[in-house]
Amino acid sequence: MKQLYVTLFLCLGILVGKAQEKDTIPRKHITITRVTVPPVIDGKLDDAAWIDAPIATNFIERQPVNGLIVPDSLKTEVKIVYDNLGIYFGAFMRDPEPEKIQRELTERDNIGNDDFFFVLLNGYNDRQQSLEFVVTAAGVQWDSRMTNDSEDDSWNAVWYSDVSIQKDGWVAEMFIPYSQLRFPKKDVQTWGLNMEREFRRDRRRFSWSHIDNTKGSFSIYDGVLHGIENIDTPTRLSFQPYISTYVADYDGQSEVTVNGGLDVKYGINDAFTLDMILIPDFGQTKFDNKVLNLSAFEVQYDEQRPFFTEGTELFSKGELVYSRRIGGSPSGSVNLGDNEQLVDYPSKVDLINAMKISGRTDKGLGLGFFNAVTKKTKATVENTITGERREEVVEPLANYNVLVLDQRFGDNSSVSFVNTNVTRDGGFRDANATGAYMNLTNKKNTYNYYAQAEGSWVWDDDTKIGLESTAGFSKISGAHRVQGQVSLRTKDYDINDLGYSSITNYINYYGYYGYRYLQPKGNLNNMYLNFNLHLNRRLQPDLYSEFIFNFNSSFTTKKFLAYGGGFETTPIGVNDIYEPRIDGKHLDEPAYYNPWVWISTDYRKKFAMDLTFDWYAYDAKNRNNINVYFSPRYRFSDKWKMFYNMNFYFDTNDRGFVNYTNPNIIIGERNRNTVETSLESQYIFNPTMSVNLAFRHYYSEVSYDRYFTLQNNGSVLEDAGYAENHDGTYNSWNIDLSYSWWFAPGSQLTFLYRNSIESYEALSGRPLNDNFDALFAQPQSNTFSIRISYFLDYNRVKNWFGKNDNQAFYSQHRNAHTGKIMHF
Template identity: 55%
Template sequence: MKTKFGILPLIFFCVQLSAQKTVASDSISRKKLQAIKKDQTIKIDGILDDEIWKNVPVASNFVERQPNNGRPQADSLKTEVKFLYDDTGLYIAAQMYDPEPSKILKELTERDNIANDDFFGIIINGYNDHQQSLEFIVTAAGVQVDGKLTTENEDMSWNAVWYSAVKINDKGWTVEMKIPFFELRFPKKDIQEFGLNMIRKIKRTNTMYDWNHVDNQKGNYTLYDGVLNGVTEIKTPTRLSFTPYFSTYVNSFDGKTEMNVNGGMDLKYGINDAFTFDMTLIPDFGQANFDNSILNLTPFEQQFAEQRSFFMEGTELFSKGDMFYSRRVGGSPSRYPDTTENETVTEYPSKVKLFNAFKISGRTKKGLGIGIFNGITEKMEATIQDNQTRAIRKEVVEPWTNYNVLVFDQRFGGNSSVTLVNTNTTRTGDFRDANATGLLWNIANKNNTYNYYGNFKGSWVMDGDTKFGNRGTVGIGKFSGKNRFEVNANYVSKDWDINDLGFSTKTNYGNHNVWYGYRILQPTGKLNNMYLNFNLNYYHRLESFLNQKLIFNHNNSFTNKKFQSFGGGVEFTPYGEKDIYEPRTFGRYLKVPGYFDSWLWFESDSRKKLQYNITLDYYAYDQKGRNYVVPSLYLRYRASDKLNLIWKFNPVFSNNEVGYSGKDPDNIYMGRRQRNTYENAITGQYTFNEKMTLALAFRHYFSDVTYKQFYILDNDGSLNANTAYNPSLNGTYNSWNVDLRYSWWFAPGSQLTLLYRNATSNYLEISRMRFKNNFDELFSTPMINNFSLRVTYFLDYNRMKSWF
């Protein structure tokens, strides 16, 4: 039987490849370092004067990774690192030599942020499998940064509790660190062998160094670690911690003031050496960052980034295959109440309350990653009032709901993996349920120069009848050397739908893509790096078959020896497009004229006090008077190592675009319109020290749309002018948000946050207003004024038991 794009043969091919023993990482030279068990107390103060440090083996001879890959580190800038350990954790002492200590860059930032900073870090892999490492980085300003590093991504949302201190001295600068064993993952055995690499960044020259050389020609960073030996007879500690929270809110809106107090707790438990259980009880997300809402005239919903810490931390497994969109958990209700002519909905919940959620995740010593997520949301009701009798009734708009995600990810051979993902949504009562399953593979050859990848996914939606949809991808790519390429094909069936626990938009299409890229691997002439990319994309409708569009794209980027980056590109559709989504009706399409898009961008040296980024993107359509212009400006001023200000200005001008405007049983109507959008965003930070920050975030978004003419859409995708259809669709949307936040990490893992929030938005059925009149209308709209205080406190079981 013939299958779409040869999915079944490729799965068989990938299984055969996975059965082969791939030992590419064995050919990589690995440095070795011995850790010594300490028998004295060490004070973590950044001053390396403890007697015990004197006779400890030294790791040195770092190698440059960027920009001159493979060059030995100069003696004047040498790095020396020592490791000790005891029954509770690893101790690290690092001396970063620098002949000009006064030029060491040390901008203060919030935790997990690196700005204009020198930094030092260790990357440690407890299973020594080249697959899963933990990063612990300290900047020269003393700011901690930590994350999880896998062969596929770097998850900086993961936070650990560890200890560090820095000092700048006449030799350069020093770091002392303690990494508790309860934050690491390693097998239960008497003699440990940890994968280890160490990094150092000298910001004023933008050079990056590694202890174990990382070859930029091929492979993944995790393949290139060395080995830390000498850690013996360590008992895996009990990994149990509690983070209770207390929060209080004062909300003022439209003359009404409300106050509420909340309390709850996050729990983290190490089930064994590999797996961790995380749970949030009575969660509170009231201080999550605001969403950047827009005037959305597309056929699809707007996707928002996750802002809630529980759903952001430790999600590297759950993000596999892009099947889990965590904003669905605790999102909007799935129904709107049915009403009669005499009824009005007086209260409708904007968000569903999360009752609790947990996740279990980890990876075994044989490379099998397992992730389990479960969340339960509460029943939510709308209030409906009878306009004649004034009687009140309730209607369930979201029942008690269970969300579940299950992931199995088997990694092998350094850069290869096969993954199975399942998501499930179960609602009580007669509400719809859903399930989705995906098989993914990414197989690298023995030399880590080529990869063969793909996926096959299915979705089932049970809402009376069962609707089944599917999608798949196959591809091959060369990801080594100067010349790289990729060829892939994918399809999405018309019934593909994962929107109960995932995010999906366009369906019923096939796509074929060819990509070629060229890069330089060493600085040459006036350039530090160069990337040239060429893409050819072909799209077609599946049911019934229809050629949609052919797109050619070329983009490039360069960085010169002054560390200024610039580039640009062109893109064009020589035959135009048949848009199958804008008509909002299955089987119909809108003819869109071809366009030629060109863009340029420039980014100044980020080390300077004033940094600016400028972009100009211009679409010229093969239609008189139709174009799309997207300029943008980014300015960042570093007033001092403590004060940082950023302004972003992003206007968009769309002239004579054509979009959906309505339909009746006989016709689909389109409108020719003018859209102008202005987005201003200002952020500022004053960082008192490495633990205390005052931050400002402001955004004003303003977009208006003016319709000029209406048309009837013909069956062949063309337009016929229609003067009888003339609805009032002009409008202006404003969104205003201000957050002023004070944060204080007053103890390891413990934080106090005081937040003031001012927000409002409005939509007016009028366009082309004067700027002053628009602001007058906006500020006459009731505004939300919110004051909140949230305190979290980290409690470690190993410390708590000593109290008693």
């Protein structure tokens, strides 16, 4: 193993030098001009500022026919100017049938069946870090941060746009303030720029700077924007105060709470931003899709809290951070004495505050620092004889830290370092995790090489140290793609204090071959064929675990019907080293054969649907797993749409862990039926106002037929004397009805009604009507909440209190924009 690491890092040292060689990709250029009177952002190009503005044109088709010259009937022209406050785009997109321009209204940060105009800006001109701004023909905004084609659309900027339909096409106007951008403090600016247009009814995408789909990533093909000089960058400081109130009712008990707090964003310099959240309030975050979990690992739910989802590009490096740990379940347990019972164990820990600093220098060095503090949390214990109660700390005051250094170079290469740390007060568990990462692409953007090494340290009653490592390469160009990878993880690897790690103690060998169409052929717009091989072994002591062959495919016709399927098998069976839940044990599982097919119809139609059929057949009598997913959607109009999802899972004669009766591990043979139903309906009044209904019901029942004792060789022996009941039925019911209004840029008012019910009973096989009767007999949680937040820009606020150097500029914009779009 030591020789493997030495060889690996010697090779990577050579590759770093090669990856930094100068690229040869040609780039488009445009030089823009300064204006003294800015254009009005009203979706019209009739302002004097646009008369002599430089024009970007000659767009090239990106997809489906990569490299095709766009006809004059669909010509796109974009005028670009700037002033001391920001940069302006005025795009005219010709369309011979403007009445057919697709304009579905959606909520902000969503794109539906829409034509749209897209701007990519890279203030450091390094082809690796960009900001994206999209406005649809319906006037809806979408924005994101992008690093090497990885988009973080949770990032929200405050910028301004308007659109209009003309007799021969449509117009999109944008104003993007410098306060929302990142660029070096220089007299002369040189930025990366690309622009795209979506021509939705033919599902064609056109780009200003041609994007070659045969190799490399999207971001390396941007052009260059010149002409911005001697601008006075504004102070990047904004405040977002909020106030919220909740009326909650549960099991006949009502409670009213009022909260208030503040989010602060401060641009420390041109590259780095400080985000702080004081007195957090996450009461209106989306509900979790809870499930009945019978696996050996916890369920990893999505992060829903805005502060933890926005601007996470750096902090997601290496996947060492699972932010749900912060303010999640307490880490401690309760020691019960004689005649004591647990009365209250809190489900979560309250967050006191959190802050993060992130950014990237003009030399490509990214820096991220995150800190959060959570409250001391106590459980309540009661003496069953005396009635006396006491409290016990289950989570002390805790501090969470993340440090990230990410040096980017070349077109698509980086070297990174990440450290996470959790320190808990007193004698509670502390933890640290550190990772080093290399990702190197050659100068032709045809091959990628990568490696990583991570270590974890946990201090509890004992010290536990673990290691994870990965190395691989891939061919990222042409119709034929390949990849090879080796990864390992020791059994003591544990990042679960601030990250998420499930399987451990393995070494994995992975190989991939893929073939794709680079241009439409015959009746197909695209085709992907993928072949994957996995060989997994237990690391200590060595044991074969599984060998997996996987083939999957997807096809899209020229009428945009997408379909595909695949086949997967473990032809020589599996030694499952995780299901027994005890180190050194394994459960023999038979080989399985897994075919599946799927279809997705054209989303441009009012009615569309997705359908998947997935079947696992095992080399065991009557053992099967069938999954059917059905998701129709209907667009009643450009304002009103409805989505329905139904998932059916049927497991027959499955086997899994049920109990540990020292020294025996009990395995149960079970049947499990799961039905998950969800419905979402949206009515969008305009680009800033919407009503949304979200419903989900999850039902899962499991019944056990036989029980077995696990043997040392992985086989099982039937245990007719084991008589404990492990049958169960779990229900989760959620309804959210919300009204949202973006009444000013960055400012939002939300009304939310939420109803939720949850139940678990140790039985199965109950008729459906009886199941719902039992569910609705449980205590229900009903919550009504109102939350209002308001975005305040420092440069605007200081104008309220007197003269300053930029007041003339802000007054000019305020007057020019008449308050319709701009809110200075």
